[in-house]
Amino acid sequence: MATRERGTVVQRLGSAIADVVERWMPSPFLFAILLSYVVFVAGILVEGAGPAAMVGYWYDGFWTLLTFGMQMVLILATGYVVAYHPLVRRGIERLTRIPNDGRQAVVLVGVIAMVVAWVQWGLGLIVGAVLAREMGRQAHERGLSVHYPLLCVAGYMGMGLTWHWGLAGSAPLLMNTPGNVFVEQGIVDGLISTSQTVFSGYSLALTVLGIVYAALALYLLAPTRENSTGITEYVPLSQLRGTESADVDTTAADGGTTTSAAGDGSAEPTPSDRINNSQVVGGVIALTGVGVAVWTFATEGLAALNLNVMNFMFLFIGLALFTSPEAYENEFGEAVLATSGIILQFPFYAGIIGMMNSSGLSTTLAETLVSVSTPATFPAVAWITAGIINFFVPSGGGEWTVIGETILQAADQLGVPPGQAVVAYAVGDAHTNLFQPFWALPLLGITGMRARDVFGYAATVMLLLIPFLAAALILIPY
Template structure:
């Protein structure tokens, strides 16, 4: 809907600003892949002008960095894919559909989708991203059928808020888990001599308090940004009604019968159209075999946490746990492999674009540009304002390096010594970092790619609202991270830790 066709006299100031910004972004925002290319050239030129590097040297930095995220890329892909597989299990989808039948108004639907997306992403960012997208699409479909007046672009933003707020602070947050991973890059570099346990980050009272306040504030923003009824655009404005369909499967189990008795099993010895079930089919689809594999993985996960406690949480244990939880849900090895294969397609854009962002990391790190950004901001900070400075640094850098763990490897070597010099606890520094890194996703479309595919939206359809969310949320979190204390004496007797 063009900006000029809107009645700007309707709605609150926030609603009008959100609508205007959404209209502008819809006209001008490029595709996420071109966004990555543009950022590449911006960093290239900045290296020339700010750091005085030559074009050949900047090109070499880009080339040298292109593959530095291969290991982390695989970890990120597994987080996303394991979450995708769980989200698309029929049992999970049925429960989501029942939940979404509860709201009786468009705004309540918006708040429910946002709340569920943020809570689930705290447990697992890949699961939160995919379920958030499913919630947005399914709620849009139900709203169309039930006559609820809901603005579909903002509904998709609500489904994305898990990635834009809570995931970095949760159980699969890359940076905090990296700091708790033995022999991590910062220990190897001699910047720290011991791990930073999650009791000082994820489960610290300051983090929990800020997380709760943040969720409440974001829900309030979603409510306030919802346009007047006359301006709301339902799902059918973006998705043809013929394509809405029944988004959630109705089967009780994945479509693989017990014992491997598949209707389309093929015996290759009798030709391509044979329907005879052979022993290999029974083995491939054996729920007994799948159950044994699943139980083995789940048992190892339980043993790991029983012997090491919650400090066992790191990217590898998270991926391992969710990989076998998915196996336990599907049980049939063949059914799980097929669903896993379908889920991998959701990560195709990550596989394509991550090397380009790794190249950006190479240029920012080797040219000294990332250090210049961090040092210029840290230089104005004192002990009390240092956490807010870290929020700003991580928000800026994450726009160019959309990876919680990848970005932290870039700015950590500058931020960690500064925190130590100011006697700011590393746990508090990490908490501040997680907020900025999450908020940057509101202007960086990279992690929205799976959501856009599931909801049939374009980045420019929703990023006017996400940018507005950032404008309204960043000042709140800068104040909150400053006034909510980290010191243990404040929390003693309130929350044990």
């Protein structure tokens, strides 16, 4: 323990919190189950709902997010496929050779993860995870001292900061999606354009300043050489050799002929094999899809950006990269495997939403918090509200359907622009992902880590971000 005492105050704080979390944090699935019990009991005690009624709310809520859940899985899967293309993997490998010490490595991974997640959070999550693992491997081979748990947190920083006010942010895109529930119920008069949210000066300033501040926090958190634990303490050395070839079939991914139907490749490919791997067949439909996406933005501008357009665009970008339909299908299958934990847990969190909504618990919590705000402090209060509820409902769009009405109505009463209210909410939802392990499941699988190995440092970063976000949300002009 003597070596643990060395280092700065920030380094010791990160180490202490990491020790506590590693000892006590449950698995992500158990986390969801425990939260279900917490909301169940809270609905009974706070709202006076009966146990049987709460069970009914839980069951009814289980199936309310199927459409949205599929949209989220598609964002993650399409981002995964693009991130695992050999061209992207080779770019990642080159990036890992840049840092000369552990602190530079952590900052580089964090900045790239945050920037890419702003573009597409699924891509940012997977690129961050792959980059963290590859950086850990390169550090081991080059003899650099890098604390692997913090490196993995850096790879998760896009989900913990920039994703929800970026190009694939659930709430901003949902508010610009025709026929969304807020328009249908008359909560807002019409669509809230991305020019008021994602592309507003308020949001862009938050993005730039947030990345700079988070990079500084990661730099200060990086442990001393004596306290750093490398990747080989968590991932067996045998699994680090040949990770590129093990993770993706580069022959198939580059559009080459696979041997799935031709045994060892010595037999003459059948006509169906040729069609399955035809770059012409895959390329034409891929370019058509990409062309449709480009035409949509050319004719409608950035206001066309919504969840469906984002998924459509990345679905065909992936196919354009792989060109071979069979190679793309195989890689997509791998991507879906990476989302299995999310698919399993999404209905449980939808059940939590059902209990919170139907019992009135979500409205009570949101109204209590929002009632203490003023026009000046409202963005910070919306951030806190979203952050608290995100512990129980770790789905940006799903959570927005829970508290969006309350936040938008309060913003209207206080004279706060609805776009600013959406962005402030999005900040809170992303921020507490740093203690909610739901969206980290793909990262944990890729990096070979457990949630409790990583989330001590993630929670520390979450705490360090609080003063910056509180000040930025209030002081940055909209």
